[in-house]
Amino acid sequence: MADATTSSGAASSSIPADLAAETLPSLYRTMVLARVMDERCLSLQRQGRIGFYVPLQGQEAAQVACAWALDAADWVFPAYRELGVALVRGVPVKLLLDQFIGNSGDEMKGRQMPNHYGYRRFKFVTASSPVGTQISHAVGTAMAARRRGDAICTIAFFGDGTTSSNDFHAGLNFAGVYRAPTLFFCQNNQWAISLPRERQTASETLAMKASAYGFPGVVVDGTDVHAVYRVVREARRRALAGEGPTLIEAQVYRLGPHSTSDDPRRYRSDAELAQWKERDPIARLKHELLTLGLVTEESDQKVWEAAKELVGAALKEAEATAPVDPRTMFDDVFARPTPALEEQRRAMDGLLKEGVVRP
Amino acid sequence: MADATTSSGAASSSIPADLAAETLPSLYRTMVLARVMDERCLSLQRQGRIGFYVPLQGQEAAQVACAWALDAADWVFPAYRELGVALVRGVPVKLLLDQFIGNSGDEMKGRQMPNHYGYRRFKFVTASSPVGTQISHAVGTAMAARRRGDAICTIAFFGDGTTSSNDFHAGLNFAGVYRAPTLFFCQNNQWAISLPRERQTASETLAMKASAYGFPGVVVDGTDVHAVYRVVREARRRALAGEGPTLIEAQVYRLGPHSTSDDPRRYRSDAELAQWKERDPIARLKHELLTLGLVTEESDQKVWEAAKELVGAALKEAEATAPVDPRTMFDDVFARPTPALEEQRRAMDGLLKEGVVRP
Amino acid sequence: MVQAINRAMFEAMRADPNVLVLGEDVGVNGGVFRATEGLQKEFGPDRVLDTPLSETGIVGTAVGMALYGLKPVAEIQFVDFIYPAFDQIVSEIAKFRYRSGGQYPCHVVIRSPYGGGIKGGLYHSQSPEAYFAHTAGLKVVIPSTPADAKGLLLSAIFDDDPVLFLEPKRIYRAVTGEVPDGDHRVQIGQAATVRPGSDVSVFAYGAMMPPALQAAETLAAEGISAEVVDLRSLVPLDEAAVLASVEKTGRAVIVHEAPRFCGFGAELSAILAEKALYSLKAPVVRVTGYDTPFPYALESLYLPGADRIAHAVRATARAA
C-alpha cells in the first residue's frame, strides 16, 4: 500500500488539523487493506499455512486514524493487534507475511509468533507478548527523545485488559511525574479474551484513570475516524508543547475472536456481536465516502480487489521465501555470541551434519 | 499497655460512632506509649543494642485513632512503621522488643529485621519489606472472610510512596471489581525516603486515585484523632454493608528519619520540619485533653513516666531473653523440613560441634 | 492429561469448600486450555473467579485467601506470564511461613502450563522451573502422565506448603493413560523409575519424558540399557532415587527443555559431582534447550528430542 503510506500523515511532519476530505479515500484504502489481510490471514491459519493469528476486525478506524495523526518520526509501541497502525507506518505487506510465516525474510528472523513484529526504520517497536510492558518503554523513549531535543512523541497501544497491568500503573505514573511527551492509546474493544470490560475494573471509564496520574483522559468513539484523528492530534500537540501525556480511550469492539485459538461464542452473545457489527467502522467510512461522492459502489469494489491482489501477490512471494537458517538461532542473544554460545552452535551444527537432528 | 488495649475499640465489636470523651485519655496513653518506645528504640539503636529501627513520630494520631475504629476480629496488614497500630491491637511491648532484638522470645524467631513483625492472635499479619505486597493480601483475605460469612473487614497500611507499587494498582483494582470489604489506609507522611510526595505522582491527592478503581477516596487530617476515627469507622461500615472498599489518605508528617540508616537533613529543610512539629499530634491531643479537663500537666507527667517504666521493664526482660537456637534456622521453610534441609541442619550442627563455626 | 487436571480440581472442590480457583479466563471460558472447564458451572463464580488481567493481583489475592485458611488454586495462563507475580511468589509466598516464625502458612497452589512444542515462540514456550527451584520455601512439581497429574495436583492442593504446579502443555492432549477415580494421590517428593535399566541413567520430567522413553526404546534395540527416571517433583527432590540410579549405572544423562546454563540439570549434575563422584564412569551430560530465548521457527531444533537424547546416551554409554 505504497499509496496509503506515502500520502499518509505518517510521512509528513506538518499534520493538518482535521482529516481533509481528500485524504479520506487513502485512509479508507488502508482500512480495507487491513480488513482484507485480516480475513486472508484467518484463512491461512485455518489451512495451517501460518501458525496463529490475531485479528483486528472492528478496530481499523481507531488504528488507522490514530496512526494518521502521527508524524513519521514519532515512535510507536504496539501490542500484537496493531496491523492497521503498521500499514499506515508503511510496513510492506510482504514483510508482515514473512513474519507470520517466520521465514528468512522476516526481520524478526523467525523468532516470534505471528503478530509480534517491529521495524526500526518505521519507528514501530518490536512487540512482545506480556501485556503492558511496552507502556513504560514508550515513556522512557519519550523522555530520551526530549533529552536529545527531538520534537517527537511516543505512543503506546494497548487494550482495555491491559489497564490492569503493572506497567500501565508504572508507565502512566512516570509519564505524569516527568510530563513525558507520550500518548497512551487504549483500544477498549470491550473484551480481554473472555473478560468483559465491566469486570476488568470498576472505574466508570478507562480514560478517567488518567486523573490518578495527573493528566487528562479522553473517551472517543473509535469507529469515527474524524473523532479519533482530532483527539490524537490534540494529544500530540499537548505532548510536544510540554503539556504532558494524554490517555485516550477509543471505544471499539473486537468483531472477531481474540486470536485463532479463541472461540468467542463460549463467552459472549450473538446479539452483542450483531449490535456492534452495525457499527462496523469500514461500513461507516464507506457510507461517508459515498455521501461525499468520494467513492462509488464500483470504485469501492476496485479498492477491495486491489487490496486482495496486493495481499495475494505478497503472499505468493512470502511463501516462496526460504526458511530461516538454523545457525541464526545463536545470533542476537548478545551483540556478539559468547564462547559458550559458539560452542552450542557448533554442537547443533554437528548434530545437523551427522543427521541426528533435522532442520 | 493492657489498659489501652482492653478499653480500646479493638476489643469491642460494637464500635461507637464517635470517640467518646472518656476514651480519649486511653487513646492518648497509647500514643504516648508509642512515642516513648520510639524514642527509646532510636537510642537503643545508637547504642548498638538493636540493629535498626523505623520510627513513627508524627504518625501516632493517624495510627492509633484508625486502629481504635477497628474491631478485634478485623485483620490488619501493616507495613514496617505501624507501631501505634500494634499497640492498639494489644501486642505486648516485651514481645515487640524481643522482635527488635531478634531473640528466642521473638515470635518471628529472630528471622526478620526490627519492625517486621506480626502476631496471628492479634490479627496483625507479619510484614515483609517490599513495599505494597500486603495490599493485595488484604484484598484476598477480605474476599475469603466474606466467603466464610465472617463479618469483618481487612485493612492495609502503607505510605504515600507505596501508591506507586504494583500491588497498589492490582490490589485496589481487585478490591473494586470484587467489592472487597477492605480499607486502604495510606499514611501520606509527605516523604518516601528522600522523594517528596509531589514528585511521587502528579495526581492532586492520593485519595483521588480511588476513582480509577471505582470506589471513594477520602482525605483526612491525620493529626486529628476524631477525624481519623470517623472516616475509618464510616469506611468500615461501608465495607461490612457490602458497599465496597475505601481509600483513606491520612495527611501526616514523618517527624523523624525514614529509618536509623537515614539522614533527612540531606533532603529536606529545617523550616518544613519546624512547621510540622507545630502540628505534633500528641501535643494536639494533649491540648484538647487539657481543655476538656481530662488531664492536667501533673497527670500528664505521670502518663509519660508510666510509659517509660513500662518500656524500661519490658526492655530489661527482653534483653535477658536467650538468643535464638541456631537449629531453628531450618524450621518453617516448609511445614516439615525436607530431607535436604535435615541434612543441612545436621551439617551445620556438625560444624558447630566441631567448633568450626560459632553461634 | 488436561482432563486429569480438570478432574483433580473437581474432586478437590467437591471434597473441600475451602478450595477455590482463580485466574484469567478460568470461569466462563473454562481456561484457554480448558483445564478449568465446567468448574464455574458447578461451583459458581464466587469459587471460580475470572480475574482482571493482573498476575500480581491473582497471586497477591490468593495469598490473602490462603492466610485466611482457604486453599486457592491460581492459574497463570502461560508460565511465561508469571513474572509480574514474581515478587509475590518469591518475596511473599515462599517466605511467609518462615518470616512469621511459622504463624502464617501460605498454601497457595499455582498451576501453569509451561514448555515448548506448540509453536508458541519466545513467550508461550518457556520452562522457568529453575527460578522457582532455587527459591527456598516453594515446592515445584511437574507431572508427565495423566495419572500423576491428577495425583500430584490433589496432593498439591491438600499440601501444607505452597506448590508451583507446572503442566507440560505440549502433552496436555498427546499423552493419554488410565487415571484412577476418586481421591487418587501421588506423594510429592518421589521420583518414578519409569523404565529400569543398567547402562545409563536418564533423568527427565514433564514433556521431556516421552522423548526420553522413546530414546530408551531405540537404544534398547542397540543393546544399550537406559534407566529412565521421571523426577516428578523438583522440590523436594528425590535425591535418594537419583543417587541410587547412578550408583547402579555409573552414567547419567539429564534432560530438560530450559536453557542449560544454571538450569535444573545443573543441580542434578552438581549433586552427582558431590555425592556420587566415585561411581561416575563417564562425564555427566545435559541435553537441554540452548542458552538463547525460545525461537519460534526453530523450536524443533531447540527442544531436545528422542534423537538428540539417544545420541547423548549412546556417547555416554561408550565413554570410558
Place this chain on the structure above:
Amino acid sequence: MVQAINRAMFEAMRADPNVLVLGEDVGVNGGVFRATEGLQKEFGPDRVLDTPLSETGIVGTAVGMALYGLKPVAEIQFVDFIYPAFDQIVSEIAKFRYRSGGQYPCHVVIRSPYGGGIKGGLYHSQSPEAYFAHTAGLKVVIPSTPADAKGLLLSAIFDDDPVLFLEPKRIYRAVTGEVPDGDHRVQIGQAATVRPGSDVSVFAYGAMMPPALQAAETLAAEGISAEVVDLRSLVPLDEAAVLASVEKTGRAVIVHEAPRFCGFGAELSAILAEKALYSLKAPVVRVTGYDTPFPYALESLYLPGADRIAHAVRATARAA
C-alpha cells in the same frame, strides 16, 4: 568500593552525554549507600533522576531510554527489591535484541547492592544471581575489589548488551585498594586467579572473596595450597579459567552466599562434571548459604565464612 563505583559513574557521565542514572533516592540523597553521591549536583536532575517508588517503572523507562540510544544506569536500591522489575528484565531486557532480530539492542545497566553481612534479614540480604544467570540475554557481573568495581562498571556502561551489575554491599566500605584513575576498564568475561595454588581450586565472587582468601591464607600455614579464582563475571563465564584451574588441581570448592539448591555453584559443578570429570580427584564441594530464606539473627551462621571454607577445602584436599 562504593567510591570506586561512584567514580565510574562520574567518568562515564563526563565521557558520554548519553549516560544517565535513575532510581530511588539516587539524586538529592546520593543513594542510600551513597553510590550516586554528587552526581545530581554535577549533572542535574534530568540526568540523575529521582524516580517514584516503582522498580517496574525504573526498569521499564530505562528500557525505553536504551531503545532510543541512551545508556541508562538504573539503581535498584537493594536487589531484594528487583522482583517487581523481574518481568521487564526477563521478558524485555533479556529478549529485546533477540526477538527483534537484532534491530533493538537494549543496553540497560542495572546496578544493585546484594548479599548478606549487614544484618539485613530476609529482605536486605539476598543473592539472586542465579535467576539472572539462567536468563539468556543478560550479562551478570559481580566485582570483589574497588579496582574491578570501577573497571567492570565502566565496561558494563559501554557494553552493547544489558548488564546486571551486582555490588557486594557488605564490602562496600570494608574492602579497600588502589583504584586506577581515568577510563580504567576491566573486560567482562574474564576471571582473575587472585591467588595461585596447586592443591585445591576455590571459586568465589563478590563478598565471598575476602573469606575465601582468608581461608587460603590459613590453609597455606597448614601446607595446603589453595588456588583462589574470582569469577567476576558469571555471564559470560570464563569457563576456560575454571577448567584450567581444576585440570591443574584436580579438586574444587565453590563458594557463594545464595542458597545452594540450583544456585550458581551448581552450574560450575556441572561444567566440571561434564568437562573435567577425568581430572577430578575428589568430589566437588559447594560451600553456600543454606536452602532457607535469609535469617536475621543467625546470619553469621548462614553465610559462608573463612572457617567454613577452610574446613571444606581441607576435607577436599584430603579426599581420595
